[in-house]
Amino acid sequence: MDKQLIFKSKYLNKLKGEVQSGLLIDHYKSNLFIYDKTQTLMLPNIITAADLADQLDVNDDCKTAILLYEAFKNLEPIQASDERLWTYLTHVDLYSYMIRRWDAVYNSSSKDEAKYIFEHWFLQSSSQSSLLRHALAGLWWAVSLSVEENKGPEKYDLTKILFRQLDFPTRTLGTYKLGRHKEAVIGILEFIKENDDLFTTNFEDKTRYITKHLNIIGGVKPISYYKRDFFKAELKKITLSIQAL
Amino acid sequence: MKFTEISFPHPVLGVLDAIDSKISLFPEPEIKSNVDFYHITIFFNHDNNDLLELIKIGSAEYFCDVTCSNTLYRKIFTSKDGRMEFEIAKKAVRGRVEFTCLILTTVDIDYTNTNSHVDYYSYIFKLDQGDVLAYFGEFDFDADIVYEKLKAVTSFMEVVENENLTFPYIDLKKSKIEIQLPSQSFKIYCNDLISQEIKYSPIFHSSFVLNALLIALYNFDSHRDFLWARVIEYRLKNDFDLLALSIQEVENIPEIAQKLLGNPFNRLLEGLLQISESTIENE
DSSP, X not given: OOXXXXXXXXXXXXXXXXXXXXXXXXXXXXXXXXXXXXXXXXXXXEEOOTTHHHHOOTTOHHHHHHHHHHHTTTOOHHHHTOHHXXXXXXXXXXXXXXXXXXXXXXXXXXXXXXXHHHHHHSOSOSSHHHHHHSTTHHHHHHHHHHOOGGGGGGTTHHHHHHXXXXXXXXXXXXXXXXXXXXXXXXXXXXXXXXXXXXXXXXXXXXHHHHHHHHHHHTTTSOGGGOOHXXXXXXXXXXXXXXXXO | OOGGGOOOSSOOBTSTTSBXXXXXXXXXXXXXXXXXXXXXXXXXXXXXXXXXXXXHTTSEEEEEEEEEXXXXXXXXXXXXXXXXXXXXXXXXXXXXXXXXXXXXXXXXXXXXXXXXXXXXXXXXXXXXTTOEEEEEEEEEEETTSOGGGTTSGGGTEEEEEOTTOSSOEEXXXXXXXXXXXXXXXXXXXXXXXXXXXXXXXXXXXXXXIHHXXXXXXXXXXXXXXXXXXXXXXXXXXXXXXXXXXXXXXXXXXXXXXXXXXXXXXXXXXXXXXXXXXXXXXXX
């Protein structure tokens, strides 16, 4: 079994420079991204996910996220936040998925092609919000934050709630400091699951509201101290406000 | 939590003048690094008897919240005494790792503090489990910095090839200060007779390395987020020889550069003397 490859840092910077200058943009309109195969390193403890690109579903982010997470389950946090890995995956192993899921440059419909490529193919920085917004890293981390390994076949039930609307993991919950505390994420998702009738309408507005509300509580209380029941209890107190949205 | 911007409904030691007692992280937190872990020791220091009593009876505890935005790491550590020790796996963090040190309630309590400000007199505060009683402050360290190798110039600078150049270029927008050489110059530089020859290193240090470092230091403020600047900042704060030299004072920069490179002018002169003596011997 082949070991997973990543780009060398210098090559990654070269790619960025050439996208910035416009030199490389036409490469993203091709069915195969041409890259310098000598500019890679091996991750010795991670096995490459053969045929993963063919299994990913451009119409189902949750399914894709779970498949991606399963394929790279053994990533350590320091590897899962490594720009060299995610950029290699977007450009090589999962390129065929990328041009189907984020196709604006591929089909020449993007107004700012360099910006579009940077937003989807590269990590903008190594911060939490950048990781969660990345086309692949964001999916992996969203599953990592919501999976409950001890729940057997139901272990992805909360992940499925998180992915009801892509902005919830990638723009709302995931980008707040709150999103770094798994107990908070689980607490919020369990509250949604247990009060499903509350969230049948205006899911996006409501999830934004509850995330903001808990973030305000985090301004005066040390969020990381609390378990999931604390967050559920806090949300229960504002049930009427959620209902009114 | 931004403690400097919060006025709590109850008195919190360490926030404004809510409680008249001493509080600090003293001695300074220790961060030691081994192959797989960072070993952290924190000394919570205060002299508030009411809080000491709450901790003694188990109604409060020392608490440290550790976060790393780059790896979504968030973990808490607690202790019943003022010395807290714990480890963080190196594979769990990248870049800035931040610590917030507090005392929290461990149960719901009715709270008063004998040393609190007069504004709080005669009130009894109903606190929930997890409420903040004291704020010792925050600190951080940079997991990208290899502390054991900080003395080496290679911790903040490197020489690379740039085939598009005719003249050398100093690039400060990289994790290390990059001295970019045109291909022809780079090939000469890489020749073992030059780059691997230890007696020439003072010549490199006092020529293009010093030049590049000076350019970097004069542009330090606008590049603070880059790894090279964080490495140099760490050395400015921790090297005994550099402590008295503020980088904000521009006239200090030549001396800072000389000290960071271990007095390259002097080493250059000594090196030239050595080369000249060995040449005479060979003749």
